[in-house]
Amino acid sequence: MKYWLMKSEPDAFSIDDLERKGVEPWDGVRNYQARNFMRDGMKPGDKIFFYHSNTDVPGIVGIATVASPAYPDESQFNPKSKYYDEKSKREEPRWMLVDVKFERKFKRTVSLDEMKAREELADMPLVRKGNRLSVMPVAKHDWDIILKLEKA
DNA sequence: GCCAACGTTGGC
DNA sequence: GCCAACGTTGGC
Secondary structure: OOEEEEEEOOOOOOHHHHHHHOEEEOOOOOOHHHHHHHHHHOOOOOEEEEEEOOOOOOEEEEEEEEOOOOEEOHHHHOOOOOOOOOOOEOOEOOOEEOEEEEEEEEEEEEEHHHHHHOHHHOOOHHHOOOOOOOEEEOOHHHHHHHHHHHHO
């Protein structure tokens, strides 16, 4: 089993939205590296840190699981969607996604500040300057440290 | 295939 | 709202 982190702006889709819905297709990813992680890396049952970006206190707010294999993101074919991609054809879809299932909310937000301050997390891509990836792998080592931070 | 211009992300 | 960092596009 692998570990991941997925970013979402809470104004657009928050951990509470996911809790309400239960399962949600993670649409709108339009970055090739992020797509490749979903398409080639993720397997049903993998664990995901749910991260809130572009908000007062950016940080990890809960845990979700991968709930499906990768399949084409329907929004790329919809001219009315803001994620529409006119260059993508059904025979050869450019953008893939996975379904994401709510597991639990953290008792508190593990903030980006906190993670940056941790020497043990210095190698985590998330805390590196200028990282804009919205889907990224998390090392087991870092996963475990963050779970301890939640309880601290 | 280089690189300037442009667009987007996301912390602050 | 600003802007640094980065990805993508398109002219050449």
